[in-house]
Amino acid sequence: MNVDHIPDRELAVRPDSYSGPNLSPRGLHLQPRPLADGVFALMATTPPKDNNGVIIGLRAALVVDAGITPDVSARIQGLVVELTDRPLRYLVNTTYHGDHTFGNAAFPVETTVVSSRANREAMTDLEYEKRLRSANMYGDEAMLDAVTDWRRPDVVFDGRAEIDLGGRVVELWHFGPGNGPGDTVVHVPEARIAWTGNLLCHAGIAHMLLQGGPRPYLRTLRAMRQALPELATIVPGHGPMGDAGAAIDALSVYLERLDQEVAAAVQKGRSLEETMRACTDPWAQSLDPALVTALSAYHLPPGAAEVGMRTLCQNLHRLNVLATYRLYGDSPT
Numbered sequence: 616m617n618v619d620h621i622p623d624r625e626l627a628v629r630p631d632s633y634s635g636p637n638l639s640p641r642g643l644h645l646q647p648r649p650l651a652d653g654v655f656a657l658m659a660t661t662p663p664k665d666n667n668g669v670i671i672g673l674r675a676a677l678v679v680d681a682g683i684t685p686d687v688s689a690r691i692q693g694l695v696v697e698l699t700d701r702p703l704r705y706l707v708n709t710t711y712h713g714d715h716t717f718g719n720a721a722f723p724v725e726t727t728v729v730s731s732r733a734n735r736e737a738m739t740d741l742e743y744e745k746r747l748r749s750a751n752m753y754g755d756e757a758m759l760d761a762v763t764d765w766r767r768p769d770v771v772f773d774g775r776a777e778i779d780l781g782g783r784v785v786e787l788w789h790f791g792p793g794n795g796p797g798d799t800v801v802h803v804p805e806a807r808i809a810w811t812g813n814l815l816c817h818a819g820i821a822h823m824l825l826q827g828g829p830r831p832y833l834r835t836l837r838a839m840r841q842a843l844p845e846l847a848t849i850v851p852g853h854g855p856m857g858d859a860g861a862a863i864d865a866l867s868v869y870l871e872r873l874d875q876e877v878a879a880a881v882q883k884g885r886s887l888e889e890t891m892r893a894c895t896d897p898w899a900q901s902l903d904p905a906l907v908t909a910l911s912a913y914h915l916p917p918g919a920a921e922v923g924m925r926t927l928c929q930n931l932h933r934l935n936v937l938a939t940y941r942l943y944g945d946s947p948t
């Protein structure tokens with residue numbers, strides 16, 4: 616059983632009647648939320664659309680993630696100008712996914728794009744990535760026509776890097792494969808805040824195992840906890856901010872169970888359908904109460920965020936079962 620195999624391409628085959636997160640920028644509003652002096656989350660007012668961030672030092676400002684289209688990229692840059700007169704010198708991509716990187720080319724050349732080496736290496740085939748991301752556009756696929764150039768990171772790192780913004784050092788970490796091969800965490804140590812991209816969302820949200828199996832993902836989370844013991848708050852790429860420890864705990868419990876249940880089903884020779892039924896779906900009944908509270912802070916019709924999140928998590932869970940089943944079963948694609 617080759618449990619460490621990381622496919623180099625995102626799983627393009629989805630479970631039957633799968634629907635992924637709606638990441639269309641239609642109706643997207645990014646709300647700056649001050650978290651510490653010069654540290655702002657740019658929170659999408661409709662989850663799970665992409666969140667961003669701005670970190671400001673004495674000499675320079677840094678943006679976390681680029682937006683899914685050049686238009687979103689321009690809006691992020693407009694918010695930076697409202698928040699600071701420091702020059703925008705750095706843009707960090709937390710993952711290679713188009714909703715985090717398609718806007719890269721719309722940042723000026725003076726803004727250095729930084730990410731992990733693995734993320735950069737994953738950014739090779741714009742048309743393939745656009746096809747995958749089209750499934751997240753829900754009727755707005757044509758908005759991706761504006762994405763004609765996939766600007767890759769100018770500077771890459773392995774493991775850990777520091778960016779000095781003047782009076783403030785931002786740490787970049789790549790702990791290993793998780794959602795993707797190169798998930799990059801942007802850590803502001805003195806504020807005990809980190810942007811975690813697709814690697815880690817609020818406790819109780821399903822995470823996609825697109826390229827890492829449950830076991831490498833668990834190792835990555837252990838490395839993160841060990842490296843950042845003081846980390847308090849995460850700003851995920853999608854959905855509400857949350858407690859870092861609770862998020863790591865909840866995801867670890869989920870991954871351990873997924874690992875055990877799928878491995879057991881494969882060992883018994885169960886089919887994919889049987890495995891789907893045999894695996895616990897934590898979202899079948901309800902959402903984590905802390906997540907319900909976090910979702911209630913969004914100004915959405917009563918229940919809308921909850922119903923949407925539960926449906927999304929159930930879809931992502933089925934995708935995870937499929938991905939793990941194929942990883943452990945070596946089943947034909």
Ligand SMILES: [Zn+2]
Binds near residue numbers: 715
């Ligand atoms: Zn994402």
